[in-house]
Amino acid sequence: MQFYLPIAEVSVNAFVLFGLGGIVGILSGLFGVGGGFIITPLLFFIGIPPTVAVATGANQVVASSVSGVLAHLKRKTVDIRMGTVLLAGGMAGSAFGIWLFNYLSRLGQIDLTVQLAYVLFLGTVGAMMLQESLRALRRSKRSAPIKRHQHMWVHKLPFKMKFRTSGLYISVIPPLLVGFFVGVLAAVMGVGGGFLMVPAMIYILGMPTKVVVGTSLFQIIFVAAFTTFMHAWTNQSVDLMLALMLILGGVIGAQIGAQLALRLRAEHLRVLLALLVLSVAGKLAFDLLVRPDELYSIAVGSRA
Amino acid sequence: MKRFIIAAFLAFAGPVLAEEDVVAGLSQDRIDITANFDGSDILIYGAVKRDAPVPPGALDVIITLEGPGEAEVVRRKARVLGLWINTDKVVIDRAPSFYAVATTGAFSEIISDTEDLRHAISIPRAIRSVGAPQTIQDSQTFTEALIRIREARHLYSLDQYAVRLTDQTLFRADFDLPANLVEGNYKTRIFLLRDKRVVNLYEKTIFVRKVGLERWLFNLSRQQPAAYGLLALVIAALAGWGASAGFRLLRR
Numbered sequence: 001m002q003f004y005l006p007i008a009e010v011s012v013n014a015f016v017l018f019g020l021g022g023i024v025g026i027l028s029g030l031f032g033v034g035g036g037f038i039i040t041p042l043l044f045f046i047g048i049p050p051t052v053a054v055a056t057g058a059n060q061v062v063a064s065s066v067s068g069v070l071a072h073l074k075r076k077t078v079d080i081r082m083g084t085v086l087l088a089g090g091m092a093g094s095a096f097g098i099w100l101f102n103y104l105s106r107l108g109q110i111d112l113t114v115q116l117a118y119v120l121f122l123g124t125v126g127a128m129m130l131q132e133s134l135r136a137l138r139r140s141k142r143s144a145p146i147k148r149h150q151h152m153w154v155h156k157l158p159f160k161m162k163f164r165t166s167g168l169y170i171s172v173i174p175p176l177l178v179g180f181f182v183g184v185l186a187a188v189m190g191v192g193g194g195f196l197m198v199p200a201m202i203y204i205l206g207m208p209t210k211v212v213v214g215t216s217l218f219q220i221i222f223v224a225a226f227t228t229f230m231h232a233w234t235n236q237s238v239d240l241m242l243a244l245m246l247i248l249g250g251v252i253g254a255q256i257g258a259q260l261a262l263r264l265r266a267e268h269l270r271v272l273l274a275l276l277v278l279s280v281a282g283k284l285a286f287d288l289l290v291r292p293d294e295l296y297s298i299a300v301g302s303r304a
Numbered sequence: 305m306k307r308f309i310i311a312a313f314l315a316f317a318g319p320v321l322a323e324e325d326v327v328a329g330l331s332q333d334r335i336d337i338t339a340n341f342d343g344s345d346i347l348i349y350g351a352v353k354r355d356a357p358v359p360p361g362a363l364d365v366i367i368t369l370e371g372p373g374e375a376e377v378v379r380r381k382a383r384v385l386g387l388w389i390n391t392d393k394v395v396i397d398r399a400p401s402f403y404a405v406a407t408t409g410a411f412s413e414i415i416s417d418t419e420d421l422r423h424a425i426s427i428p429r430a431i432r433s434v435g436a437p438q439t440i441q442d443s444q445t446f447t448e449a450l451i452r453i454r455e456a457r458h459l460y461s462l463d464q465y466a467v468r469l470t471d472q473t474l475f476r477a478d479f480d481l482p483a484n485l486v487e488g489n490y491k492t493r494i495f496l497l498r499d500k501r502v503v504n505l506y507e508k509t510i511f512v513r514k515v516g517l518e519r520w521l522f523n524l525s526r527q528q529p530a531a532y533g534l535l536a537l538v539i540a541a542l543a544g545w546g547a548s549a550g551f552r553l554l555r556r
Contacts, residue, residue, distance in 0.1 A: 002342035002483060006518040007525060011342050011483030047484070059536050066544025074552070112389045225537050232533030236525045240536055241339070241518075247540055251547030288387045295381045296449030297390075 007239035008052040014245055016046060021060060021246035025253020028064040029071065030261050031213065031273045033194030036061050036224070037122070037280060039246070052239050055231030059243040061224040064250040065217045071258035072214030079165035079211050083218035085172050086179035086197070090223055093183020098230075101188050115284060117189050122281035125199050126274050132203070133270035166207045166215075174205055179219070186223055194220050195277055202270075209266040324363070325353040326494050326506035333508065335481065335490075336515040343483040346510065348492060349476040363472045364407070364414040364497040366425060369479050369510075371402030371459075372488030378446040392439075394446040398432040401486040402459050406466035406477040416500040423495065423502060427451055427460050458482045487514055487522075 001014045020042050024035035036057050043053035072078050104113050159172045178200045186193035194216050201212045232238040261269065328350030335344050348367055376399045382391040407414060411426060424430050433447050440446075454460040459482065467477040489509050496504040514522055525532045 002340055004337055004339060004341040004483065004518060006514055006522045009484065009486050059540055062537060063540035063544040066541050067547045068544075070545060070548035071551075112387075225540075228536055228540075229530075229533040232525070232536055233529045236529050236532075238525070238533065238536050240521050240525075240532070240539070243536060244539065244543075247543045251543050254544075255547055255551040288389075290388070291383070292381060292388055294449075294453065296446065296453065297379050297381075298376055298450060298453055 003241065003245065005048075005052075005239050005242045007237065008048050008056075008242060010047055010049075012046060012048075012242075017242065017245035018249040020046075021064075021249025022253040023249075024060070024246075025064045025067070025250035025255075026257040026260070027253075027276070028061075028194075028217070028250070029068045029254035029257020029259075030264075031194070031198065031257075031269065031276075033198060033216070033220075033273070035064065035194075035250075037118070037189075037195055038276075041280075041283075043242075048239075048242065051231075051235060051237040052242070055228065055235065055237040056239045056242045056246070058224045058227040058231065059238055060246040060250050062221060062228060063243075063247040064254040065221045065224060067251040067254040068217045068258055069214060069221060071255060072217065075214075076165070077210050078214035078218050079163055079207070080215075080218065081161075082163045082166055082168075082175060082205075082207070082211075083215045085161070085175045086182075086201075086215070087219040087222050089176035089179025089181075090183035090186070090193075090219055091226070093180035093185075094187045094223060094226060095183075096180075097184040097187025100184065104188070114189055115288060117185065119281050119285045119288065121185065121189075121196060122277050123285070125196060126276075126278035126281055128203070129199050129270055130274035130278065133267050133274055137267040137271065163207075166205075166211050168205070168207065170205065178204055183223065187227075193223065195273075198273070209270070213261065323354065323356060323359065324496055324498075324504055326496060326504055327351050327353050328494055328506050328508065330492065330508060330510060333510050335485075335510060335512045337485065337487065337513065337518055338515055339517055341483065341485075343485070344481045346479045346481060347476065348479065348494070349474075350494065350506070351475070352473050352496060358472055359498065361498055363469065364409055365467045365469055365475045366405065366407045366411075366415065366495040366497065367467055367475075367477050368406075368425060368430075368491075368493045368495075369402070369404045370400045370430065370491045370493070371486055371512075372490075373398045373400040375399075376450060378450050380446065380449075394433070394440060394443050396431060396433045396447060396450060399450060399454075400430060401488070402481070402490070403427060403430050403454075404461045404463070404479050406463045406479070408465065408467045408469045408475070410464055411462065414497055414500065415495075415502075419497075419500065419502050423493075423505070425493075425495065427462055457484065459484070485512060487512055 002011050003014045004011045020039065024039045027033060027038065028035045039057040039060060040053050043057060044050055069078060160169055161172050162169050182193040182196045182200065185196060197216045198212055201207045201216065202209060228238060328348065331347035376396045378394050378396060379390040380392045381388045384391065405425065405427065415425065420426050420429050428447065428451065431447055431450065451460055467475055469475045490512055492508045492510060494506040495502050
């Protein structure tokens with residue numbers, strides 16, 4: 001069944017879009033990532049112009065995050081207080097990131113910057129997570145007791161706040177900074193930032209893995225909503241028809257993902273997310289290093 | 305005096321042009337892009353009208369179908385520090401979004417270069433590229449790349465011998481319009497050729513329009529972008545909530 005997309009001006013198969021939405025939805029519910037870093041390249045691949053893909057991807061992320069958060073709220077695995085603090089930092093970072101994006105665009109190397117940022121951050125985060133989660137997996141097999149409270153520099157800062165759901169009593173400065181940093185990268189790379197937020201929450205803030213996913217999704221809703229609205233308003237590049245089909249698959253996928261997350265062990269979940277992040281980084285690095293079949297490209301959106 | 309010259313010119317030029325005229329029709333002069341649009345075919349047919357007997361020599365027909373054009377940026381990648389990155393770019397002043405040429409014979413044998421240049425008929429001629437930056441020597445390769453990429457997407461095509469001409473009078477050609485069609489006015493041109501020269505030209509426009517839901521969404525996104533953005537968010541939030549509520553019911 002072919003569908004003609006009014007904004008993208010291409011015709012695509014509805015089942016392909018439904019499937020893509022579903023896959024990303026499952027990842028979203030499972031790992032607490034919005035899936036922007038996967039959906040956007042996949043949309044490029046099926047021939048959607050990049051500007052439309054980025055904007056519409058963000059719209060789809062909103063839907064799957066709402067669906068995921070509601071599932072997590074039910075289980076009380078969302079730290080709304082922490083989410084709000086992260087979001088405050090995130091909005092400031094996002095605004096700075098949009099400025100940085102425009103500055104880099106003027107310099108003319110935004111594509112390269114974005115691609116390198118993807119490879120660098122996805123690669124580092126993926127490798128770190130893989131290493132850590134494998135170690136944790138080995139440790140838990142030997143059933144050694146896990147240290148609950150690790151006292152790091154993070155715990156010595158002022159402005160302490162109680163985050164009951166996460167079982168933390170820490171300064172608000174680290175979450176604000178984490179939010180800000182992720183917000184900057186999210187705006188520059190055109191993603192929700194879940195794949196950065198999740199490991200930062202686990203390793204920098206020391207939040208329990210169970211709470212991390214719901215909380216990450218909670219703040220992604222707002223970041224992605226902001227991005228979608230800005231794209232629709234300034235670039236008119238959100239394709240509702242495309243979004244609708246992705247969303248349909250996505251919301252269902254997110255529910256399945258949230259169910260799967262209950263059955264899997266936290267360590268396994270982290271190994272899987274690490275492998276996923278690494279494979280995306282690997283693909284992007286491959287594209288940068290290997291001679292492309294076609295050296296020339298028609299810049300879509302050059303008219304805008 | 306002036307009027308006399310014009311009259312004399314017309315008396316001289318008129319009969320040459322009017323000797324053979326095109327009378328043509330299209331199977332449809334309006335294409336609606338609906339939600340499930342997946343391409344369309346167009347039959348262009350017609351006849352050559354004459355007041356005099358058929359002149360000697362062979363008659364040839366070239367039919368072109370051209371979509372709305374825009375300036376395009378073509379980029380080229382090069383290896384810098386081991387990475388393949390976009391380095392050079394050339395702005396092509398105007399390239400049609402769709403361009404199909406159908407002929408009765410081998411292109412170079414039925415039309416002269418001068419005539420091709422004058423009427424911008426062949427694919428490279430239909431693309432206008434003047435101002436390449438000084439730093440790029442081989443700007444021609446960028447135009448070639450544009451053609452290559454669009455040919456691969458079935459947006460540009462040259463179909464030789466695709467126009468069927470019967471008894472030097474009746475002609476017809478079929479065009480396949482792909483699903484990834486851009487909205488706009490598509491120009492059809494029918495050229496009659498003798499001795500590699502254009503003796504008559506007939507033009508007609510085909511209107512390609514989005515209709516129904518497609519039209520409504522497109523207009524809303526352009527005319528009220530803020531409302532459109534909010535609509536997108538509301539739909540996303542409702543869909544997310546709906547799926548969550550639906551699954552909860554299923555589990556009970």
